[in-house]
Amino acid sequence: MIQTYHKSALRKGRVVPRTVDHAERRAHIAEALVRVAGREGLHAVTMRAVAAEAGVSLRLVQYYFQTKAQLMLGALEHLEQQSHERWAARLAEAPDPDSPRGYIEAFLAEALPTDEQSRIFHLVGTSYAVLAMTDKELAEQPFIAGVDRLEGQLAGALEQALSAGELSPDLDVPAEAALLVTLSHGLGTSVLIGQRSAKAAIAVLGKHLDRLFGESG
Amino acid sequence: MIQTYHKSALRKGRVVPRTVDHAERRAHIAEALVRVAGREGLHAVTMRAVAAEAGVSLRLVQYYFQTKAQLMLGALEHLEQQSHERWAARLAEAPDPDSPRGYIEAFLAEALPTDEQSRIFHLVGTSYAVLAMTDKELAEQPFIAGVDRLEGQLAGALEQALSAGELSPDLDVPAEAALLVTLSHGLGTSVLIGQRSAKAAIAVLGKHLDRLFGESG
DNA sequence: ACTCTTATGATACAGACGTACCATAAGAGT
DNA sequence: ACTCTTATGGTACGTCTGTATCATAAGAGT
Structure with missing residues (x-):
């Protein structure tokens, strides 16, 4: 479920981002946040918990949303x-x-x-x-x-x-x-x-x- | 505002707790929690923040409510x-x-x-x-x-x-x-x-x- | 006067958190 | 083929949190 990154690059041959679809990835992470919040409450939402739920590394969550405040807002x-x-x-x-x-x-x-x-x-x-x-x-x-x-x-x-x-x-x-x-x-x-x-x-x-x-x- | 503890003992000469009125003290701390939560949100409520708002030491909050869960419930x-x-x-x-x-x-x-x-x-x-x-x-x-x-x-x-x-x-x-x-x-x-x-x-x-x-x- | 229990202070500890940093794989443009 | 930028992993740092521990002041019962 994780390493599907350069697939989307082949799908859309343009020169837009680099290899992956940023919006899609952000949506994936945001949905992970919603799942965590729905299960344990919004106070249990942490960058590490979201990363684990989304099946990505902590660094990735940081990469797509720079800060926790932006992650919360984006979600x-x-x-x-x-x-x-x-x-x-x-x-x-x-x-x-x-x-x-x-x-x-x-x-x-x-x-x-x-x-x-x-x-x-x-x-x-x-x-x-x-x-x-x-x-x-x-x-x-x-x-x-x-x-x-x-x-x-x-x-x-x-x-x-x-x-x-x-x-x-x-x-x-x-x-x-x-x-x-x-x-x-x-x-x-x-x-x-x-x-x-x-x-x-x-x-x-x-x-x-x-x-x-x-x-x- | 803090060191008024044995005053209440003189007021009520009985042998009930020891020197201070537990219920009164718990109410004081609980109200401090409510003030903090009302100002910064319940997620900002921490034992240290409540202690500071109530003007008592962290240890006191621990003493009157043993754990944070009990503090939250009591408040x-x-x-x-x-x-x-x-x-x-x-x-x-x-x-x-x-x-x-x-x-x-x-x-x-x-x-x-x-x-x-x-x-x-x-x-x-x-x-x-x-x-x-x-x-x-x-x-x-x-x-x-x-x-x-x-x-x-x-x-x-x-x-x-x-x-x-x-x-x-x-x-x-x-x-x-x-x-x-x-x-x-x-x-x-x-x-x-x-x-x-x-x-x-x-x-x-x-x-x-x-x-x-x-x-x- | 002496002990005992309650009440309070100070501080230490382990874990979790957000963030920052360093490294590197790999497609893109030339 | 070579460089450049994007994308990703790993990890370290400083801070804050809840809790536990050690110490002690002082009223209460005798």
């Missing part, structure tokens, strides 16, 4: 982008694309830790959030942007449902989007600390959506 | 108990004790990081929550119990409001209590990472309560 960006793709994939297979409620429910359920992958995602994401509370440089660029984007996307879906007449016309869309995103984050946390099952969290969310969309149906 | 318990008292004080001065809505709103607003003390409380609490996600022994006893107690207390208030006819009679009280607690936790987090102001968070919460209590008035 966060990778996680952001990965979640972007994950959401797109999930929403593409939404049950009924004509139903805004289905879209919104799928959207929010994705944020809940239902399977192993989303569990890791929520755990690591929340860990980063806690770091961002005391590390302002970490917070500003990559973090808030991601959450804001989600909230905006959801607000768009609500707007659409409102146009379709599925929602009460005097709904405050931005406030409701904020409520839904923060609610699903809070629910996810309660699941992760073992206070509630994922099923129970989905039920709470579902009841609120029932209320929003009118309990007919 | 969490202290935080729990402190929050208990804080809530009681806040609710005692609720604006209108006859209005369940006022009670509930005060209850939930207390969970939001509006002033420095509640900011620290939420930050440190969330940091512990993240730890509890990967450290099962930490989670079970002190953590979930605290949140469950809050949720139960809130459910009681909702039940009371329901009896007073202020809520829709087909409200699912436990689900709503869960929603409100997780929502206020999620809102608090979004405030702490700087995504939203405390005022905006309170507004989102207020709008939802308006909906619950019927928007008349």
